[in-house]
Amino acid sequence: MSLKSMAELLTLSNLPRMMRSAWGNFLSLMTQRPNYGSPFYILWITTYGCNRKCLHCDWVWSRTSKEDLARELNDSEQLQLVEQMLATDAFGVTISGGEPLMLPKIREILRNLKNGGKRVNLCTNGVLLPRFAEELVAIKLDSISISMDSFRPEEHDYIRGVPGSFQKSMAGIESIRRLRGRGKTPKLVVKAVLSRKNFREIPQWVDTFQPLADTVEFQPIQDNLVHQIKAGEDSLLFQPEDEADFRAVMTELANRWPTFRSPYYQRMADFIFHPFELFDSGGFRCLFLSSFFLEISPYGAVGSCPGHYVLGNIREKSILEIWRSLETCDYQKKLRSKNNRCLCWTYNTFSNLYLLPLYKRSPWIKDP
Numbered sequence: 001m002s003l004k005s006m007a008e009l010l011t012l013s014n015l016p017r018m019m020r021s022a023w024g025n026f027l028s029l030m031t032q033r034p035n036y037g038s039p040f041y042i043l044w045i046t047t048y049g050c051n052r053k054c055l056h057c058d059w060v061w062s063r064t065s066k067e068d069l070a071r072e073l074n075d076s077e078q079l080q081l082v083e084q085m086l087a088t089d090a091f092g093v094t095i096s097g098g099e100p101l102m103l104p105k106i107r108e109i110l111r112n113l114k115n116g117g118k119r120v121n122l123c124t125n126g127v128l129l130p131r132f133a134e135e136l137v138a139i140k141l142d143s144i145s146i147s148m149d150s151f152r153p154e155e156h157d158y159i160r161g162v163p164g165s166f167q168k169s170m171a172g173i174e175s176i177r178r179l180r181g182r183g184k185t186p187k188l189v190v191k192a193v194l195s196r197k198n199f200r201e202i203p204q205w206v207d208t209f210q211p212l213a214d215t216v217e218f219q220p221i222q223d224n225l226v227h228q229i230k231a232g233e234d235s236l237l238f239q240p241e242d243e244a245d246f247r248a249v250m251t252e253l254a255n256r257w258p259t260f261r262s263p264y265y266q267r268m269a270d271f272i273f274h275p276f277e278l279f280d281s282g283g284f285r286c287l288f289l290s291s292f293f294l295e296i297s298p299y300g301a302v303g304s305c306p307g308h309y310v311l312g313n314i315r316e317k318s319i320l321e322i323w324r325s326l327e328t329c330d331y332q333k334k335l336r337s338k339n340n341r342c343l344c345w346t347y348n349t350f351s352n353l354y355l356l357p358l359y360k361r362s363p364w365i366k367d368p
Contacts, residue, residue, distance in 0.1 A: 021091040022292060029291040029336075029355070030362045034329040038088035038320065039294035044081070045306070046109075047072055047098040047298045052125050053161030056193050056221050056236055072298040075105045077315065081296070082112050084319045090294075092119035092142075098298070101128040107135055114139045121145060122186075127165065129172025136186060137179045143187040143214075146173055150198050151208035159197070173212055192218040195236040200245060203252055215259075220272050220345055243273045263353050264345075271345040279343060286342065287359055288351035290335035294323060304335060305344065 024037025048063040049072075073081065085093055093113055100106055101124055113120045119142045126146040129136075136144065146169060150156040153166035160166075176188060190213040192198070192205060202218065209216050221236055238246070247269050253260035260266075270278040278284060290304050301309035302322050311331060312322040322328060334340060336359075359365060 018091050021089045025292040028329065028332070029287065029359065030364065032329070032333055032362075032364045034324055034326055036324060038090050039323055040090065040292035041092050041094070041294070042085060042088075042090050042319075043094045043096060043293070043295045044085075045096050045098065045295065045297055046078070046100045046103055046106075049102055050098040050125075051102060051127060051162070052099070052165060054193075055159055055161060056195060073300050073315075077300065078103070078105055078109060079112070081300070081314055082109055082116075084314060085113065085118065086116035088319055088323075090118065092121065094121040094123060094145075096123035099125055099128070101132055107132070110136070110141060111139050114141060121189075123147075124172075125160065125165070126169035126172035129169075130175040133172070133175035133179050137176065141186040143185075143189055144176060145189040145191055146213075147192070148190050148205075148209060149192050149195075150201070151205045152201075155198065159193075159195075177212065187214045189213060189215045189217060191216075193221050194218045195221040196238050196242055197236055199238075199242070199249060202249060203256065206253065206257065210257075217347060219347065220268055222344060238272050240273065243269065246272065264347065268345060271343070275343050276341070279341065283338070283356060283360070284343070285338070285352060285356060285359065286335045286340065287355040289346075290332045291355075292351075294319065304332070308335070 018040075021038060022040045024035050025040050027033075028035040047069070049069055050064070095106075095110065095113075100122065103109070110120060110122065121143045122136070122141060123145045124147075126148075129144070129146075147160075148156060148166075148169060149159045150166075156166040156169075157163050173188065173190070176186065180186065190209040192202070194202065198205070205218075206216055221238070223237060250260070250265060250269055254266065267278065286304075293304060295303050295305055295309075296314065296319075297303075297306075297309050299309075300314045302311045302314060302319070303309035304311070308331075311328050312325070314322075335342070
């Protein structure tokens with residue numbers, strides 16, 4: 001979540017709901033005790049099925065056999081999961097994939113979540129948006145995040161693995177813009193995955209997409225628990241010799257646009273090129289994701305991030321039963337420990353920088 005997105009959430013109308021949802025999470029973090037409330041935010045990766053073949057995402061290459069897709073929650077189980085989400089005080093839900101707009105029940109899923117009072121964000125590659133745009137605007141979906149990895153059509157198509165992807169995604173963006181009117185919901189967020197192949201052109205990317213979107217954001221390519229690149233595509237990963245150019249690009253972005261002055265962007269180079277120095281010098285901890293965030297896989301497995309689906313499965317226990325369990329509390333402590341060397345860099349990472357001083361002052365924390 002970017003600083004701009006956070007600022008939009010922190011309105012007087014949202015604050016009571018946010019505080020009610022977040023307070024129990026914060027108390028659990030500071031006291032190291034099981035959470036009596038609900039997760040603040042839920043990410044549901046609805047399916048690994050996708051209509052693109054992105055080079056920076058190994059899911060489509062390794063998890064989309066007939067056997068894998070058959071293991072995913074069926075239509076009935078998906079709607080039951082929505083009911084479980086509505087039974088929580090979670091402030092918001094992100095629906096992601098794969099490509100969630102390929103799900104037969106996606107309209108019902110999104111409509112039920114909105115009717116149930118959740119703030120709902122849809123992550124999509126945008127290709128199927130034109131056929132869904134009218135209903136997404138009608139139900140007042142809160143935001144749509146659309147992946148655009150280059151402002152050059154041929155480059156975007158290469159990274160996405162399917163010719164014509166750029167034009168179809170641009171048509172998707174335009175369909176929402178046309179139907180919603182200026183400045184109305186759903187908010188449009190255009191995102192890019194920053195790699196060695198496209199980072200030098202990101203200022204031009206911002207120039208291209210900022211007039212079309214309410215927010216533009218990017219995250220670095222990662223080959224870890226968050227995402228795994230396609231086998232053999234190591235050329236997308238940053239190399240030590242890229243550091244000077246990368247820092248120059250980030251400086252240019254910060255000088256031109258205030259949104260890129262946030263800690264998330266300003267420390268991105270440290271994460272890419274010196275991750276464990278960042279960990280050690282800043283006392284980095286996985287605080288926000290481990291304490292406020294719940295992720296659900298297409299198979300119903302529950303965790304704090306894609307590599308940690310170890311908390312349970314919604315086919316066996318409810319979200320609240322899993323979230324409030326002693327086992328979840330113990331695992332959250334493990335993720336927050338200084339001995340946990342798992343590092344990622346997501347839109348929520350900067351939250352750690354603000355939570356860390358409070359966390360270190362807690363009398364219940366033994367390894368600050």
